[in-house]
Amino acid sequence: MILHPALIMLGAGIVIPFVPHLIRKIMLIVMPLIVLVASYNLQYGQQQSIGFINNIDLVYLKVDELSWIFVFILSIVSFTANLFSYNYSNRIEVAAQFLYVASSMGVVLAGDWITLLFFWELMAISSTFLVWAKKDETAKKAGIRYFLVHFFGGNLLLAGIFIKVSQGEYLINSLSQNMDIASIFILIGISINAAIYPLHAWLPDAYPKSTISGSVFMSCLTTKVAVYCLVRVFPGVPILIWGGVVMCLLGVLYAMFANDLRVILSYHIISQVGYMVAAVGLGSELALNGAVAHAFSHILYKSLLFMGAGTILYATGFSKLTDLGGLFKKIPGVVVLYFIGSLAISGFPYLNGFTSKAVILSAASVTKYPEVELLLYLASVGTLISTCLKVTYYSFLGEAKKSYDIKKVPINMYISMIITAVLCFVYGSFPNLLYNRLPFEMNYIPYTFDHVISTVQILLASTLAFLFFVEIMEPKEYFLLDTDWLYRKPLVFVTRKTSEVVVTIQENLGAVWGTGILSIVPFFNNPFRKLNVINSENETPEKYDPDHYRFSIGLAVTIAIMVFVGSFFYVRF
């Protein structure tokens, strides 16, 4: 019997809000471990399906190299992130976390479009609850916007899938050779989740407003599941190359002047996913391996960074660089762990960002895209400057800009961050652990002398560039515009004006109609007046009792039942 990780998690997520507090805490640790074992034990080639309408089989489990590696990393992060959230998650939040992980795994393991769509929508709904779990006004509004954007994306996906399934193609296959209207709908639907410019603004809008543990889950799941779908469905679509490069650079540019820690990290998700999207666009086996490897590494170090930022927010109550400062003296453990994560994302040797980013850059030069290679390489300079140097300089060193008390950081937060940091180190130092599990065979050696010295040089030079302009780089508290302006200002304006016009027409038509109705009412209010039973206009119609002339309601019901029974038997037999 095959244990289906997504279904185990789904069942646990449905049950967990109703169990007592103690059992909930046990489940929070034990269920992700069971899921981790279940996903590790999945074998390539396993497949399970169940019959559905119109002779369609729902393939709810299909394991190959690509889905295995994604399910594996999702179950690892599900364990560490649930451990991180151990001491303060409430019922609804825990259920949302479980369902969110379950639905992400469900998408990855789905073999047909309908199952994928089901889990895709569940993913959007459950993650919205993680935004709402913050329970303040801004989070509530951001959650609604997040939900609407994902609903829009989900509906585009639905439209594409509807066309595909009605053409008889219900199994998930690569569509890159067949870019018809359905494929374009599906591509845009997935692109919204992958946060491809200009469809990305939901991400830095919602993630920083989520709860501390909610943002850890969100940083790992939605975008990476979308990357999985892109690798599966759209490998080698050229537009993705430039989409990825733009994400990569613009994400970094925004992160360089953003002020809030979690906003910086959110823009960095966009930037890092840009590498993966560009690699999917390149489409060679090496590039696709790079995309998968980078998604794997990214989930680890980005969850570490979000845990670090969340812990800082938890301990100090602040997350803006203009408020923080001198953290190294106060919470050195958290700072060191965050710093490891920021070195990993910058591609420091012996940490996992190095081993996966290198594959993508090499793939870009092998597939004859030198400009892509250089631009992606340029983005890695900005990554070091904004996630590592800027945050370190302005919040870990120096003096605190606002006075605050440091809350004691719970031990479970430390443990989950340490586990993640160790994994970053293990996968960075022994890359073959990951390389051997990638979808395509490859013989890639990241630790060449040449490569390590290049990385050391670029990291040194970026640090130098930052130090030269350290005054200019000082963060300032400003509100940042992004493409969500388009649907928060002009779209709102257009919608409001349209509804005003419609309401005006409706009101005027209603007025005409109402006058018409009122003018004929006197002819119907009392039939006896016309029959001259009541003689005078002023006479009260007491003599007239409408119930006297009506059939009993029982008769009407009897007739209705008879008609129903008659037509039912006619249709049925």
Place this chain on the structure above:
Amino acid sequence: MGQKNVILSFAIVGFLSIIVEVIFPIHYHPYYWWHAFIGFDYIFGLLGGFLLIFISKGILFPIVKRKKDIYERSEEE
């Protein structure tokens, strides 16, 4: 340690790394000229860093920065 000393030490370490690259010139897969160009990564990192800081802080930031949350008022209506 003052900022100037930090800058100087990073510059010295960078210079040393270039010397190391000169002494051990091993380039496995030079697909393009910059893969074999000694010290390219150092120059690229430095100039790229300047360029990114200039575009980000000098061009993009003034365009997108706003004094306060511009959406607040319209959402209260």
